[in-house]
Amino acid sequence: MTLAIQGGRVLRPDMTVARADVLVEDGRIEAIEEGIDADQTLDAEGSLVMPGLVNPHCHVPMSLLRSNADDMQLGPWLREAIWPVEAELTAEDVRSGSELGLVEMIKNGITTFADMYFFVPEVARAVDDAGMRGLLGYGIITEGKDDEESREEVREGIEFAREYDGFADGRVRTAVMPHSLTTVEPWALEETAEAADEMGVPLHFHANETRNEVDPIVEERGKRPLEWAEELGMLDGESFVAHGVHCDETEIELLAETDTGVGHCPASNMKLNSGIAPVQDMLDAGVDVGVATDGPASNNDLDQFDELRDAAMIGKLGADDPTAVSAASAVEMATWRAADVLGMDVGRLEEGAPADLAVVDFEKPHLTPQHDLVSLLAYAVRGGDVRHTVCDGTVLMANREVLTLDEDRVRREATERAQDLLERAE
Numbered sequence: 001m002t003l004a005i006q007g008g009r010v011l012r013p014d015m016t017v018a019r020a021d022v023l024v025e026d027g028r029i030e031a032i033e034e035g036i037d038a039d040q041t042l043d044a045e046g047s048l049v050m051p052g053l054v055n056p057h058c059h060v061p062m063s064l065l066r067s068n069a070d071d072m073q074l075g076p077w078l079r080e081a082i083w084p085v086e087a088e089l090t091a092e093d094v095r096s097g098s099e100l101g102l103v104e105m106i107k108n109g110i111t112t113f114a115d116m117y118f119f120v121p122e123v124a125r126a127v128d129d130a131g132m133r134g135l136l137g138y139g140i141i142t143e144g145k146d147d148e149e150s151r152e153e154v155r156e157g158i159e160f161a162r163e164y165d166g167f168a169d170g171r172v173r174t175a176v177m178p179h180s181l182t183t184v185e186p187w188a189l190e191e192t193a194e195a196a197d198e199m200g201v202p203l204h205f206h207a208n209e210t211r212n213e214v215d216p217i218v219e220e221r222g223k224r225p226l227e228w229a230e231e232l233g234m235l236d237g238e239s240f241v242a243h244g245v246h247c248d249e250t251e252i253e254l255l256a257e258t259d260t261g262v263g264h265c266p267a268s269n270m271k272l273n274s275g276i277a278p279v280q281d282m283l284d285a286g287v288d289v290g291v292a293t294d295g296p297a298s299n300n301d302l303d304q305f306d307e308l309r310d311a312a313m314i315g316k317l318g319a320d321d322p323t324a325v326s327a328a329s330a331v332e333m334a335t336w337r338a339a340d341v342l343g344m345d346v347g348r349l350e351e352g353a354p355a356d357l358a359v360v361d362f363e364k365p366h367l368t369p370q371h372d373l374v375s376l377l378a379y380a381v382r383g384g385d386v387r388h389t390v391c392d393g394t395v396l397m398a399n400r401e402v403l404t405l406d407e408d409r410v411r412r413e414a415t416e417r418a419q420d421l422l423e424r425a426e
């Protein structure tokens with residue numbers, strides 16, 4: 001079975017655009033040239049075929065908590081509004097919240113995401129059904145837990161990473177995910193880093209998100225959080241952190257030297273007033289940076305086009321320089337740069353690459369005229385402009401209709417479950 005995406009323009013990894021059709025066979029991009037036909041076709045007239053977007057940091061089941069608690073600081077938001085409700089979550093809730101988030105991501109052209117949560121096998125099964133790719137991990141937290149419970153957390157995080165790597169025909173990869181440098185005890189940080197290293201999977205954790213997180217580490221240990229993380233063995237070529245808002249020059253250098261990637265979450269950072277990440281400085285230093293949505297409760301949507309525009313905008317504010325975080329940089333950070341953060345072979349539209357694609361419809365008033373398609377991608381396109389989504393050679397959405405999950409059912413179930421959940425938590 002071959003698939004041809006016909007009549008559009010294509011976005012190459014070097015951010016140039018050319019008129020071409022795309023031929024997909026056995027999950028790979030077989031050819032990019034004009035005049036291709038195949039068993040199955042998707043119309044891309046007036047559209048741009050680009051790599052499926054890559055979202056390097058999310059907590060997708062939190063879609064059930066969307067719009068439940070806003071306008072709070074990170075600490076109280078987590079401890080008072082989020083964790084008490086999450087304590088009531090069941091496996092079925094996580095499945096339902098995942099499906100909701102995955103439908104939303106598919107509709108916004110996202111084909112790969114990294115996710116940290118619990119009841120993660122449910123997330124993995126939802127990814128399998130949705131036809132997407134996920135780099136999944138169990139969010140290990142030892143804060144507020146006794147010794148035995150903490151050991152159990154670490155065991156579960158490592159066990160999931162071992163058992164589910166390669167699930168869903170290889171579309172699910174895993175990572176060991178200690179939640180953060182302040183919510184996980186040092187012995188557990190060290191143990192998880194060692195385990196990830198042994199298994200050859202990435203280590204992923206939140207780092208330097210807010211000043212309230214950074215200051216106590218600096219006071220107690222006399223060094224920056226990422227310097228301490230390196231001592232614990234947590235930074236290496238396969239590791240990636242979320243946020244990295246409050247990184248000083250030494251830490252940026254350390255990220256570059258150790259080849260540690262960053263999932264930059266501009267909307268979440270603005271909403272929780274966490275600060276502005278030094279993204280242009282990181283890019284200049286050679287750090288792999290990807291643009292991520294973070295969880296849907298702190299964003300509050302999973303539209304990565306919104307996110308890459310935010311990255312470009314806030315990047316300029318942060319650098320006090322309108323030339324910082326250019327349109328091309330922002331688009332790269334949602335495609336191949338984000339894939340490099342995850343160490344996954346996606347995010348590039350080229351012959352031989354996995355056939356993960358988003359087809360964006362440019363026949364819209366807000367996308368007219370078309371002097372520069374990359375500029376439009378960064379500053380004007382919205383998730384709702386995505387017309388077709390393809391992952392691993394399978395059509396997940398055609399003409400805005402999601403084919404792998406039943407959108408109406410998913411929305412209905414999520415609405416009911418979210419209602420029940422909040423009632424239980426009260």
Ligand SMILES: [Zn+2]
Pocket residue numbers: 057058059206242294295
């Ligand atoms: Zn997060």
